[in-house]
Amino acid sequence: PPPLPAGSVDPGRPGRYATTTGEYTLDPVRLPGLSAPVEMRGLVVAPKGTTGKRPLALFLHGRHATCYVPGQGEDAVTIDWPCAEDARPIPSHRGYLQDQKLLASQGYVTVSISANGINGQDGDLEDGGAQARSSLVRSHLARWADWAAGAAAAPDSVRRGPKADLSRVLLVGHSRGGEGVDRAAMDSLYPPPADQDGTPGRARWNIRGTVLIGPTAFGQNPVPDVPSLTVLPGCDGDVSDLQGQLYVDGTRSVSRGRALHSAVHITGANHNYFNSEWTPGQAQAPASDDFWEDPEDPDPVCSTDSPTRLTAEQQHRAGATYIATAARLFVAGDDRARELIDGTGRRAPSADPARALTHAVGAGRGAGFLPDAGVRVTGGGRLCSAVDPDPDAACLGEDAHGSSPHFAYWLPERESGRGAIALDWS
Template sequence: MAFLSHVRTVIAIAAVAAVSVMTVPAQAGAARTADPGIPGKYATVEGEYDLPGAGIPELEKPVEMRALVIAPAGVTTGRPVVVFLHGRQDACYIPGTDNYQDGWPCPAGSQPVPSYRGFRSMQRLLASQGFLTVSISANGVNAQDGLDDYGAQARSSLIRLHLGKWADWAGAGAEKAPAIVRQAAPADLSRVMLAGHSRGGEGANRAVMDSLTPPPSEVDGYRGRVRWTIRGLVGIAPTNSGQNPVPDVPSMMMLGGCDGDVGPEGQMYVDATRGVSTGAALHSALYVIGANHNFYNSEWTPGQSAAPSDDDWWLTDDEVCGPGRPTRLTAAQQQKAGATYLAAAARVFLLDDDAVLPLIDGTGVSAPSAGPARVLSHAIGAARRPVIIPGPDLSVEGARLCEQVTGDVSRACQPRGDDEPPRSPHFMGYNYMEAEPGRWAVQLQAGKPAVLTPPQAAEAAGGLAMRLIVPPNTTGNTFDVAVTDRSGRRVDLGAVSVDGLPGTRNTASQWAREVRVPLRDVTSVAKLEIRPRGSAGGWLLDAWAYRPGTPDPQIRALPRIDVGTARVKEGDSGTTTLGLPLTVTGTVTDTAQVRVFIDNTTSTVLTVKPGQQRLTVPFSVPANTRFGDNTLVLLHAKAVRGLMVGNYYRTSTIEDDDPAPAIEVEATSHVTEGAPLRWGLRLSEPADTPLCLYGPVVAAGEGAELSTTDLDPQWLGEYGVTPEPSRPLSTVGLDTYHCVAPGQVSAAVEIPTVTDDVAEGPERIRIDGAIDLRSRTVPYTLIGEVADR
């Protein structure tokens, strides 16, 4: 990549921000380089293609093959390609109303939500700068993505199906290409960047992975050769349920400070790459102050969209993110900032243009055309080399080594209550795991110098880049920095200042800022000293020896692991063990590691040896002869070193193979008012699971019906019903639910009645109930009659 030719420019910019970070809300320093938000010189052409739908495994109905193309016109040389994939919105809407419509294809009277048209302004900017852009429609996936991976694999298949078509049109299939493809500049498929919003970001990440190392054939919707090279990934407020980034392909993630939908999940596309592979690829995170989730897509934005849309930030009185607050961006401002920084990534990843690199690599400069938007960045990878990576082998004095994700408050970097959202994007757990070993930070204490000694001195030159978190809304956080080299010589490097981001208890504003100091006459670091001044405190995520530029990212097809499923019968005695499968695709040449999580409770690290193609994780349960539920076992996987993880989560089953006990239900109950109606439930033998009779109170049929004033008011109140005014029980929506507990053989359905002085004659109640017995449901009708005293 263009390294030497841009070193001088990048170093000049870096020096401006070498010993401090501009404060917020002040805008970061403007870049002294070409502004990627300014339209380019190319005339453009735009249009759509709509091909026959495609079948994708795990989806019942075919998915549309539709896209909006905006590309340079009148150009005969191949142009780099940027492919957009929108996120998950309802698939269909009813025009002229505020209503969505379920179903796929869209039922009569409804139309597909045109989410794929929502990046038109971004596409037009890129096309004017010489990039061919394609925005794909994915409503067919959105309507059917109730899957373990929320449709990530299906979205990957859809992206690669489109890329396969473009590869056809670039070759022998050129004459069959749609009109807009023939009018557009030729596609250079050796230079492709994917840009995905929301769940489209996770699908795009999977498509990058699948283009390097294919997924299992049974889940893959693309079966052709890979005839393209993906050189970069941009996530626009992306989801990241799998925390499974592709470590060797450069990426940039946009995180919204006021994202009310998925929050800052995308941070793990950066953090989770650390230590997995060579570290040569740049992974950048942008924090866009005041940006929500939806406004990046104009078709999800009120006043711009064809279908119903809204502002996803839910709390109107939030001091930072409430509508109209000074820190919030308007839709136009957010879309302009998104387009500008997306164009910066395209230039870095596809044109090897390091002149705009300072906008996205933590240097601390901004693009003037992004206007009032305040966009901050940090990065790992590229020309950085590790100096301090917190972990058990790091000696820590004057500070505290803490765990990013743990339920143990004494070890947690940031303890929080059960209902309290994470305050830092860096401390978010993996798919709701309570604990995730192996993720560490250093908590710095106000006024107390911290001395950090790694197990080995690190080679270092150029500058020292650190990712520091400070509390939101704080100012004047200054840290003195010094190092000791391997000869024992101590060197003061200067001070860095970091102000907190705007935040409330509802925002994840404890996001790391990148700060740098020059390593003057330093070639190694054996100790790092950080001295917080005054009341300053915070957390150090990592520290790196930094040089500007982007060396060759060394994109390679790492081996991948996919979690599979298994099923076994429980058996009658002893212990039954289920082998939870993980398949290995690709060649493992060096020892690799993956962490597996079983049932969201325990985890362990597995080693994958060279040549190994399959791993199994044992899970055991005691066998018996009592009826019970199937045991569902959740297995998650996350890369540690030397591999990628595709299908990160699957559910396996230990099938209970015992017959249900015989059930006797007393069908009638006759009482005098004031006594409880009672229907007994009896089992022929205990079960290992609750057996519950449930069902609604319905019209009694013959005779007078019990009313609300005939029952105990406290009992009614438990069901949210008041006695007055008196009305038939079948009209108030009463549903009963009574269980025989595990290990027990009897229970009763009881409804307390009250006495009154009204001569009413016999009154009746009817419950149409049922008991679920795994694969079948057995109906039972309960009749009760209450006589006057």
């Protein structure tokens, strides 16, 4: 199909500010449920030449291998923590540098934090580490709140940029990092039980929005009152059922319905290439394409030689563009960006040649029709259940698991309240 018309704004274009880059390392923190302390390390990219406080964007990578031995290939890659003496930590937190530089050029202070200490210890946690990741995110935000208030001496990498405005925070998470920042937004509004929380105390920040890139949704607990943009990679070989759609669908008819929740499906994008440290040819440690390709049965959309499959550079540029779109709408309040993510059918040219298909709920949108138990269907259709072991009740057949993000599920065999209408016509 031809490209969609261009929108009135293109948030993927760099802004007018030069940028400065540096890292900080603080004392590690101990988090409930984890035996070893977790690192407090962040990569800061900030604008130069600005005045006043600037909004803050925090990035959290997902679950990936933690350690590698240079020159020894994939066999020396582990998910241990801490790393062995001859191994180095995989710098997953440096994989969003392109996204950070774009936002910093537009006036945002950005930090991407390392979570190897959680990745190496979350295998036995019932929530997959979501609470630990939330605690880590909020531990960093607490430090940034101290630095912005002058209550503590900031690291040099932080002092080189403007002070952060903690009333305007955007959280960006990838894979399990997506679920982690979603939980951090939830915990910032509604504190978790003290014995489960590694960062107790009142939140001294305001989360204006979240960006969830190929996120897990093990807990299925979206935050209805915080705007969100969920990126669904069309060739995701890791979170292949695109369960992140639940961060949109799960907010319907919950709370006030004022916040916008958008899904952006990017055709030809895999899971890993949104992070350059998970991308072959760019990463310091061994990395791979997560889309599994059968040479005897090539995928018409996702095979590497398919014209619809994005290169790593094209995919990362598209990801950066939609992160900046969320910042423009949720944090800066520029409503002109909304048409790029709410199903209006406009594109951001900076994301070309990626094709993004979008839709949204919330932000005052009413439900024209809700397929609940009180609905009767006649003619060529039936009321069906999104997740149900009974084939007569289920919307999709047993072989269709993972084929539609609206029907993704985690553990329950039957989920009430997730209905749809299956239409049949000739």
